[in-house]
Amino acid sequence: MAPPVTRQRVTIQCVLLLTLALAPVLARAEWVYHRGDMMGTSLRMAVWHEDHDAAQAAIDAVIADMRRINALMSPYVADSELSRLNAHAAREPVAVSAELITLLQQARAVSETTGGAFDITYASVGHLYDYRHGVRPDASAVKQRLPAIDYRHVVIDADAGTVRYSQPGVRIDLGGIAKGYAVERAAGILARHGVSNAQISLGGDTRLLGDHRGRPWIIGIRDPRDAERTAVRVPLADEAISTSGDYERYFEEGGIRYHHIINPDTGASPDSVHSVTIIGPSATRTDAFSTSVFVMGVDRGMAFIEDQPAFEAVIVDSRGRLHYSSGLEPGDDTEGAE
Numbered sequence: 001m002a003p004p005v006t007r008q009r010v011t012i013q014c015v016l017l018l019t020l021a022l023a024p025v026l027a028r029a030e031w032v033y034h035r036g037d038m039m040g041t042s043l044r045m046a047v048w049h050e051d052h053d054a055a056q057a058a059i060d061a062v063i064a065d066m067r068r069i070n071a072l073m074s075p076y077v078a079d080s081e082l083s084r085l086n087a088h089a090a091r092e093p094v095a096v097s098a099e100l101i102t103l104l105q106q107a108r109a110v111s112e113t114t115g116g117a118f119d120i121t122y123a124s125v126g127h128l129y130d131y132r133h134g135v136r137p138d139a140s141a142v143k144q145r146l147p148a149i150d151y152r153h154v155v156i157d158a159d160a161g162t163v164r165y166s167q168p169g170v171r172i173d174l175g176g177i178a179k180g181y182a183v184e185r186a187a188g189i190l191a192r193h194g195v196s197n198a199q200i201s202l203g204g205d206t207r208l209l210g211d212h213r214g215r216p217w218i219i220g221i222r223d224p225r226d227a228e229r230t231a232v233r234v235p236l237a238d239e240a241i242s243t244s245g246d247y248e249r250y251f252e253e254g255g256i257r258y259h260h261i262i263n264p265d266t267g268a269s270p271d272s273v274h275s276v277t278i279i280g281p282s283a284t285r286t287d288a289f290s291t292s293v294f295v296m297g298v299d300r301g302m303a304f305i306e307d308q309p310a311f312e313a314v315i316v317d318s319r320g321r322l323h324y325s326s327g328l329e330p331g332d333d334t335e336g337a338e
Ligand code: AMP
Pocket: 117, 118, 119, 120, 122, 173, 174, 175, 176, 177, 204, 243, 244, 245, 248, 260, 261, 262, 263, 264, 287, 288, 290, 291, 295
């Protein structure tokens, strides 16, 4: 494919028929592993440490922090700060932690740079979908609630430490940014525990600390229509990589796939791409950007990423075609085979 470019950062290797490349790499005694459920998805960690107990203590600290974030930000936890906002903020300002205020400000900044493609108030309509039970709002319910989707309705008063909603019917959900935030924090926690090589993956959001002991980590991007197949493998160190896909939570009805990413302009799921992967220096932003670019589609989404010098994208469109941002160079298939 394309010859090397001057600002090339990583080489992409297409291995259309290979299974996940990560498994054999992770089978070493020096690495301490964790697998579990967290924030409604799967948590996986690989941590390098000379001292097994110290590695376990670092892993435990990450798990405790993720539980704390979930208790603060989950819409499914009745007394989370986020639930309290959704219950009361349309009537009066609600006092919340400085941490939540900071994340709300970061979400707002992403809304501004993405022209509203990322919008946590998508939940004003989004909460009417129940993907597990195949429930969706009808057109009139969507139309009626659509005006409540607008990130500007969330009024943050950082000095007072409060948040209010300027309209009735507004709801927020941090599902498009909180997992990235959690793995970004995890990298910091592990580093403070003396870890310099680790991988933390929470659902589709991965943060890498250092490399894989002298070689890059190899991160597989799955084929969005076949969980057993890896579409692309990316060698990476010290970066974050997030994938948003239409296969995570969805149901189909009348040939339409209703999935968990919502276009704030329409209240419906975008159908022009199947998955979006973003690579960059912060998992909080790769997470939010992957959701954003999913909403924007190939042309607008790629133009947005080309404007962000530190970030790269791999998009699988609705015909299964791969699109790469200009800082990525696709390699050849044989090189990618291990
Ligand atoms: P991700 O897997 O990171 O793409 O996040 C998907 C999650 O982001 C969904 O489950 C929703 O919680 C949330 N979400 C959906 N649509 C949007 C949107 N347009 N802006 C912000 N968050 C969204």
